[in-house]
Amino acid sequence: MAYHFALENLTPDSEVRILLVRLGAIGDVLMTSPVPEALREAFPRAHISWLVEPLSAPLVQVNPYVDEVIVLEQMRRWAKMLNEWKIPSLLREVSAYGRELRARRFDIAIDCQGLLKSGILAKLSGAPRRIGFIPPREYNHLFMTDRVTRPPHPTRITQPYLTLLTALGLPVTARRPVLPVPPEERAEAQAFLAAHGIVGERYAACCISTSRPQKDWVWPRWRELAILLRERMGMRTVFVGGPERRVDTLQLIDGCPAEPVSAVGSASLLQSAAIVQDAALVVGGDTGLTYAGLATDTPTVALYGSTDPNWLVEEPSAAVCFHPMPCSPCHRRPKCRHFDCMQAITAEEVADTAASLLQQCCTKV
Numbered sequence: 001m002a003y004h005f006a007l008e009n010l011t012p013d014s015e016v017r018i019l020l021v022r023l024g025a026i027g028d029v030l031m032t033s034p035v036p037e038a039l040r041e042a043f044p045r046a047h048i049s050w051l052v053e054p055l056s057a058p059l060v061q062v063n064p065y066v067d068e069v070i071v072l073e074q075m076r077r078w079a080k081m082l083n084e085w086k087i088p089s090l091l092r093e094v095s096a097y098g099r100e101l102r103a104r105r106f107d108i109a110i111d112c113q114g115l116l117k118s119g120i121l122a123k124l125s126g127a128p129r130r131i132g133f134i135p136p137r138e139y140n141h142l143f144m145t146d147r148v149t150r151p152p153h154p155t156r157i158t159q160p161y162l163t164l165l166t167a168l169g170l171p172v173t174a175r176r177p178v179l180p181v182p183p184e185e186r187a188e189a190q191a192f193l194a195a196h197g198i199v200g201e202r203y204a205a206c207c208i209s210t211s212r213p214q215k216d217w218v219w220p221r222w223r224e225l226a227i228l229l230r231e232r233m234g235m236r237t238v239f240v241g242g243p244e245r246r247v248d249t250l251q252l253i254d255g256c257p258a259e260p261v262s263a264v265g266s267a268s269l270l271q272s273a274a275i276v277q278d279a280a281l282v283v284g285g286d287t288g289l290t291y292a293g294l295a296t297d298t299p300t301v302a303l304y305g306s307t308d309p310n311w312l313v314e315e316p317s318a319a320v321c322f323h324p325m326p327c328s329p330c331h332r333r334p335k336c337r338h339f340d341c342m343q344a345i346t347a348e349e350v351a352d353t354a355a356s357l358l359q360q361c362c363t364k365v
Contacts, residue, residue: 205283207282225351236261238262239252
């Protein structure tokens, strides 16, 4: 049986039932991943659930601090129903889903997404305490009972979501993302690398897929970088990313003298994460897989343009290539056609940054 707790009655022995709402994307789920760890340390007897969409569900399913993963399969169908103005049917489905959530008798819902849809889901959960961010987005604040100021310039990648726990009286301490890749997935990744002649040698993992074109690096420069890393550091390059770039990547590596390998569209999400974590070096844009290596302190060079790289300032194993423009950061509303901030990052600069970072970090073998 669940009990509802007032804030002042919460103790380490409380059998509190907590729901985290962070539906996607991959990068944001990774950034949220230490929140269950912090909750488990504070409330060892808590039951911690995480509501997530299918794309990022594998990352949550391997999180050892999460008791229950609730995979929300319906979001695309609900969006389609909304676009087609099937409002009565939509309301019936959402209402039924709310009953399923309320049956779990949550005491606290923590909305790590901060959007209208996540706020509605937090409210539907029936949790009497609902924690979210201010300043609000998309009227999310209307569904929250506790509001925490979002850090304006976070300096660690997980800091914003851990800040939400201050509403429960918990301190914000530096934490790495939590991503323990299961042994079977790591073995599959190693078998893939071995099939391409990479066994027991240092390699660079390049994360080439992003969610928006203004976050993409100039495509031919990935090939230039692979050549520089092979010539200067003796590293082959393994490209990882989503299946939408599979054909482009095969064309990129075709005939390249550096003999790069493409796992794009071939390796699963967790296998790709294993490739990243076992690399000697990671290079990527502002995208989820780029941050997978931070869970294991893998040296990571992040290429930034339209988004703010401040949250990597204090990451001990990360370096940033970033050329701010007068319009930076433009986020989802770019003001130029050619994304000048990404154009400004050269392959030479990335290779130099990588060499400097590797001197500072313990290189993986």
